[in-house]
Amino acid sequence: MREVTLKIKQNGQPECEVSERYPKVTMRSVSSMTGRLNERKRIIELSGDPDEIEQFIDDFREGDPIVAAEPVTPLGEPTVFVSLTFNAAKWDSIAEQFAEVGVHYRMGTIITNGWERWTLYLDPDDDLTEIIHIIEADGNDVQLVRQLEMDEIDPGSQFQTVSVLHDLTQRQREALGAAIAAGYYGHEKDASVEDVATELGVGTTTAWEHLARAEGKMMADLGEFLDAGTR
16 A cells, blocks of 8 residues: 655635635644535634634635634634535535545645645555546646655654644744754753744744744644553
């Protein structure tokens, strides 16, 4: 079996069009779909700049298939959960296309800067070229990111690393990157939170909050991973 990662841009669909206008906002599907007939519901997570998240939601509501997009957690935060209701008859579902051709895929699709990131699991007789052709036939753009045999992938890290990084907001990733580059986490701790704040161009308290939240998320995921390994 192979693990294949694709980037897909659904031209003409609101999730990708709006995402392209707000590249600092990451959209992630966090629930299965519910509902019957044409009207379906699901929960999505938006992370990034709080002001851009609110604008993202307003623009997303204007999409033709969208019936409603209502925040279920407070606005003004770097992560907001949104209850999404849409007309399934007008929604170009990549997941349904994969299901129709019998392809396994990872749940929790992530959309950033207009591109959806999909991870597929293909059997030896699955034709990747044909799968890509089916997606492109609907006017979508497809990029192959990587293709590996499952036995070439470290099973202890292939799911965890992606999950941890995408759970961080853009500002949290930037803060971690600046802190690592400055030596904040080095043995001698060559930098202080003030140095990180200067590099980011923000106040010391803001830099500390970004780092604390990022560290909290990463340690929580690491704790779950280590706990699972002892069972």
